[in-house]
Amino acid sequence: MREFIKKRLSLAITLVMFVFVVLVATFLVIGGSVALLQHLDIISLSGPPAPNTRGNNGKHLFPLFILFSLCVLLGTSLTAFFSKKALNPIRRVIDATHKVAGGDFSVKVEIKGIGELEELSASFNKMTQELSSIETLRSDFVNNFSHEFKTPIVSVRGFAKLLKDNNLTEEERQEYLDIIITESERLAALSNNVLTLSKYENLKIVPDKAPFRLDEQIRRTIVLMDPKWSAKDITVNVELDKVIYRGNEDLTQHIWLNLLDNAIKFSYRGGLINITLVKVNDEIRFVIQDGGPGMDSHSQIHIFDKFYQADTSHTVKGYGLGLPLVKRIVELCGGDVYVQSNTGKGSIFTVVLPC
Structure with a gap:
């Protein structure tokens, strides 16, 4: 529980630090700009303008408007820049997800630093490992099923052809017939098992209790x-x-x-x-x-x-x-x-x- 809380806080602290850095940077730029403008006597922060300078209100307001616009632009630019850096790990996961969707289960993602992202990285790698295992199992399933189904069919066909030979002894004929019966029963058992499993896989409630x-x-x-x-x-x-x-x-x-x-x-x-x-x-x-x-x-x-x-x-x-x-x-x-x-x-x- 403590480890989970620690990981949750780590992401929260990261986001807080991110916003804090953006605000501090914006504040420093704004403060420096205001100090520079005041030093150049473009704006005055010492008090209201004298009565005879009413016509200069526009002169004072226009630079403030420009300053405000620059602050918004600067804050947005800094946020966009740092957001791009902060979201790089997520983009790596997205790119890896596209590769997995394309059938590449060997892809791995290594993210360090933030608890939740490390957990996401570990979960993603575990998922790709399981998918790779399932893909291998699917391939084995096809091979095994083909083997189990094809072998008795080939056997039945082969011995059925031999039975067409009129020169067979009665003992050989009975032996071949027994083999055909055995292989047919094997096919029937395989089909029955597949159908039984399919039947119960689709069953949701046990009937007739x-x-x-x-x-x-x-x-x-x-x-x-x-x-x-x-x-x-x-x-x-x-x-x-x-x-x-x-x-x-x-x-x-x-x-x-x-x-x-x-x-x-x-x-x-x-x-x-x-x-x-x-x-x-x-x-x-x-x-x-x-x-x-x-x-x-x-x-x-x-x-x-x-x-x-x-x-x-x-x-x-x-x-x-x-x-x-x-x-x-x-x-x-x-x-x-x-x-x-x-x-x-x-x-x-x-x-x-x-x-």
Whole structure:
């Protein structure tokens, strides 16, 4: 608070000093001019003119009028000159803004001296850094989406052409058909995820709210995912308090499905997943912890961005849509979701929902 007040005062003091300098300069010029005119006996400040000098009133008033006009002109000129200097930092920000509007996100602004302008400079640089990151993410999004969508289509087309060969054995024909079915299901899953995320992004209010057992829903989700975690010999430890939650059951189901699926995908074979659900005061807290490879700080910042995948090698199957969907649904429910992770030490996802 003190730092904020100090910065506010610094700008106020700067403006006061600016006006003070202009006034002092104007006063000195006016005073010097009056003294010079009086010394040359052009004007007299000693008293009113004698009765026999009435005709000279014009002589006294005209120089004063000229002096007044010069004062106005001088004050305006000095103000314009110093204003131009004072506004140079703002012009630099405006020029930088035009460059950003043109797509140059590498531009930086360094302004020193005045608290508010330093803060503006820091905020502007932070904005350009975020915009640069978003532009990179957008480019990655296009590349990833094109890769995820194009690969199964090419695969389906290729194996469909092979099926036209009459010399194939029945075993080869069945193998190619299975590949086509798998790739078609992959395309369907990708399309379904995109449509689901788009649907909930445009949703403003959670419909059809009703009370239900949240702990039972999570148990059913774990059982539903049994084939996946059993296939990797993963142990799932579960500690769920009895929690009755009022919301949309189908909507919240997506949260647990995606978080558990994500934990299974990144867990090592024979690993461990801990799941807890507790109610503390007016909050419901769900925590899922895996023992996978974890994430660096950059991945944690972008993990909830659409189509972002920390694993750029695509060794782990995924589309980068599960966690953005989780975040959007949690936000619709009035809650929050965040991640704690260290490279090589697994990840902890925490969902907080209001009671």
